[in-house]
Amino acid sequence: MGPKKNRIKTFIGELPKNIFSGFVVSLIALPLGLGLAIASEAPPISGIIAAIVGGTVVAILGGSNVTITGPGNGLVIVLLSAITTLGGGDLYQGYLLTLGAIVISGILMILLGFLRLGILSDFFPASAIQGMLAAIGIGIFAKQFHVMVGQIDTKGSIIELLLKIPAAISNLFVSAPMEVMVAAAVGVGSLLIMVFYSKIRNKYFQLIPAPMWIVILTVGLSYYYQYFSSDPYPISQKLLVSLPNDIVSNLAFPDFSKVLDSNFINAVIAITLISSIESLLSIKAVDKLDPQKRRSNVNKDLKALGAATTLSGFLGGLNVVTVIARSSVNVNNGGSNRSANFFHALFLVLFIVLFQEQLKRIPLPALAAILVYTGYKLAAPESVRRVSKIGNEQLLIFFITLFSTIATNLITGILIGILTTFLIHIIINRSLSLFLGNALKPNVLMFKEGDKGNYYVSVKNFCSFLNFYKLKAKLDAIPEDKEAVVDFSMCDFVDHTVMESLNAYQQTFMRKGGNFEVIGLDAHEADSVHPFAIRKIIPFQTIIKVDKNLTKRQRLISEVAKDFTWSYEPKKERDVSFLYDFIYFETKQIKHVYNQLFDQEKELNLFDIEYSEGEFIAKEVIRSTMLFIKIDGAMPVFTLDKEGFLEVIYQWAGFKDVDIEAHSDFSKRFYLRGEDEEGIRRLFTDELVLFFESNPYYHVESNGDHLIIKNKERLASVKEIKMIIDFGLRLKTIIQKQLVC
Structure with missing residues (x-):
């Protein structure tokens, strides 16, 4: 009974964090759910239904720990194709038939889970997957760009829509009516929010995700025209989100009348294939972010996703997949178990019930801007550069998969990518027998x-x-x-x-x-x-040479090393295991450290570091400068930050602030946490408290025998490097003296 009680106690103790994380995720899921449904030519509410059903069912039946489920980016092109093809011009009828395909797809996913086919994701070449995702991104971008600039009636294939973009921009300045120009301004403004949101390093501003800022500002604009302006609201009704007045009585139900039709069967296969791939890849990526490093049961998760998809389809919702962007946000906001997924669904229900009138005021161009940015992130030039660095053959696989997917469909595109990869492997090895002769042998x-x-x-x-x-x-x-x-x-x-x-x-x-x-x-x-x-084994071509020239900043850092009689090593070091014990890096992926400065005893190490938060389209790469200090003796594990509004929320969510007696000003100005509260209070004497109060703010963290010190989430200037070294040297002296006493 002991372990079970501990699990229940842990679950209850972590509940505030998961409620908070679920709330933050719901702020992103609401506009995305509406936008993804509209992009698929489905009723807006269908995306929210998928998120609510997915969050509830997968939270109860799933085999993952910190993933979030709902409608996914990868299915937009598949669902759009299914709705337009099956409907034969009648989009609503196509939507009802697609619901039938979604229901059957969910049943197939349940079957895949029972057959333990979660290994399917391992049969897809990485570069082919990247090419397919880039094609999806281009498809989303091509369609939603025209909606973003207020021209929602623009039709055509992906290539045709891309070719029409210059004309769409030209029309805005030549012949577009005022309501279209205003809608385009709202769309472009929303896109700018998405682009520059991550550049604003204000933690209070970032308490609200970028998509929700767009919703708040655009809905606020409509209220401004209603109550404060004599002019009518310049955006027409057809460019606003459409929701039924009574959602429950207006639920749509699937149509299975074309179940034996070839187009219907193709839609089922496409939805099942892309849902499975997107979910399995996302689960693997999110497992890397889990601070507890738990491994998901992918087959159990497939069954849960299938059950959620089936139920969602019966209620008029889109299919349910594991979504990487919202899962990354969940981890970064303290989500620790599946209850965060459930609470994200619960908050969506509350939004629909309480703010239905406000949701109808959201302009479609604003939601399209979110998807335009998403499409760009999926197909960003950085993806091409990243693949090209791996090898020219990977770039060839990437582009063949991308162009074949755009020219045909997702299933054909990924199959061509797999075949291309196989043929390139044969050509590189100059041997067909290597693969055919050994494919079935245990290796x-x-x-x-x-x-x-x-x-x-x-x-x-x-x-x-x-x-x-x-x-x-x-x-x-x-x-x-x-x-x-x-x-x-x-x-x-x-x-x-x-x-x-x-x-x-x-x-x-x-x-x-x-x-x-x-x-x-x-x-x-x-x-x-x-x-x-x-x-x-066989030679291929000359290995690329690496440029070893130092930049101006690196030369200045080397001069700093000489001033301190330290050693300087500019090259990248990928062995960063010495940082894994620090809480700061629990939800971050470290790529490497470089520009390292060592003292003679190698007890102090200042370095530039590159790491990332989140995964996939939510991934953000950060470069910063940190100081690593070895302490002789055992000290308590603690984290010290500047006190702020965000830290107050963390305290409510279960992160306790350790107060230092007789130093109320310090307790107000600094956020100090750690499990060994008595040990922390013994370490933080008058001298150490005075030191922190009289010096610039730094993030300081102890793992028991080492410290890391960080100032900003950017690379430090040479002047700032000297300041952090001075700060670290004095801090080490004080702590060392405390431990001796």
């Missing part, structure tokens, strides 16, 4: 070696997206706090998808105290220096 051997029970895994012949599931099954069976060695010395070829997956395992093992090492690739060559590049 992975695993056993424990030595008294310590270390795991040794040997891979032979080839390892690619075609048979990675075999290696993955073995690696998943290894406890992540153990030692694992994966040997590719008997393997002729390792593809990009496998190399990227192996890197994910290395990161997970490091975080959980284990060690994951890949050996046997010394004889293999690659066509780029990227760590995810394909590896093969």
Whole structure:
């Protein structure tokens, strides 16, 4: 009974955090749900129904921990195609028939879960998936751009819609009526909010997500015209969100009359395939963000998503998938279990019940702007640059998948991407027999070696997206706090998808105290220096040279090193395991540190660091400067930040602020937390409190024997580097003296 009671106590204790996180996620889910439904030519309420049903059902039946479910970006193109094709010109009838396809798709997803086919995501090449996602992004962008500028009647294929964009812009300045120009201004203004939102480093402003700011401002604009302006509201009714007055009595029900029609069957297959891929990839990505590093039961989650999709379809909602952007927001706001998903759904119900009139005032161009930005993020030039760094063959796979998806459909596009990848692998290795002759042979051997029970895994012949599931099954069976060695010395070829997956395992093992090492690739060559590049025995082309010239800032930092008689190392260092014990990095992915300054004893290390928050389209890369300090002796684990409104909310959500007696001013100005409250109070003597009160604010964190000090979420200037070094040296002296006493 003890463990069960502890789980219940933990659940109740974490409830405030999950309620708060669910609320924040709902602020994003509301406008996105409306926008995704409208982009699919479905009634706006269908997107909200999917989010409510998904959040409720998956929270109860799911196998993941911190994911959020609802309508997804990837299905917009599929649903739009299904509604327009099945309806034969009647969009509402097409919507009812598509609901039937959604219901059957949900049943198929349940079946996939029972058949334990969660491994399906491992059969898709990474670059082909990137190409497919970019094609989805371009499709969303092409359609929603015209809505964003108030021209909602523009029709055509993706290519036709892209070609019509210059004319749409020209029309605004030549022949567009005033109501269209005002709608376009609202749409462009909303897009600017989406673009520049992340640039505003004000934590109070960012308490409200960018999509909800758009809703608040545009709804506020309509009230301004109603109560404060003599002019009529300049946006016509057809450019506003349409919701039924009585949602319950107006629920739509699926139509199965074309269940044997080839177009209906194609729609079911497409919805099932893309739903499964998007969900499985999102689950894998969100697992990396989970502070507790739990591993989701993907097959159980597939069954829950299928059940939610089936119910959503019967109630008139879109299909339900795991969504990466909203899941990232959930993790970053303290969501720790599936209850956050449930509360996000509950808040959406409250919004629909309490603010139905306000939702009808949202302009369609504003919602389209959110999707235009989403489409751009999916197909951003950065994706092309990232793929090109891995290798030219990956860039070829990416573009072939992208263009074939745009020219045909998602299923055909991804199949062409898979076939292209397979053919390129054959050409690179100059051998068809390597793949056909060994495809069905067992190529992975695993056993424990030595008294310590270390795991040794040997891979032979080839390892690619075609048979990675075999290696993955073995690696998943290894406890992540153990030692694992994966040997590719008997393997002729390792593809990009496998190399990227192996890197994910290395990161997970490091975080959980284990060690994951890949050996046997010394004889293999690659066509780029990227760590995810394909590896093969036969030579391919010359490895790219790396430019080692220092920038002006780096030269100045090296001069600082000389002033302090420290050592300077400008190159990137990817071994960042020394940072994993700090709470600050629990929900962040560290890429590398560089520009490191070491003192002679290597007890102080100042470095630039690159890390990211969130995943997928919600991913934000941050570069900052930090100081790492070794302390001789044991000190309590604590985090110290400047007190603010956000910290007050954290306290309500369960993060307790440790007050220091007789220092009320310090307690008001600083937010101090940690589990060992008595130890923290002993450490924070009058001298240490006075030090913090009389110096600039820094984020200071202890993991027990080391400190990290950070100022801003940007790279520090050389002057700021000298200031943080001075601050750190004096802080180390005071704490060291306290521990000796």
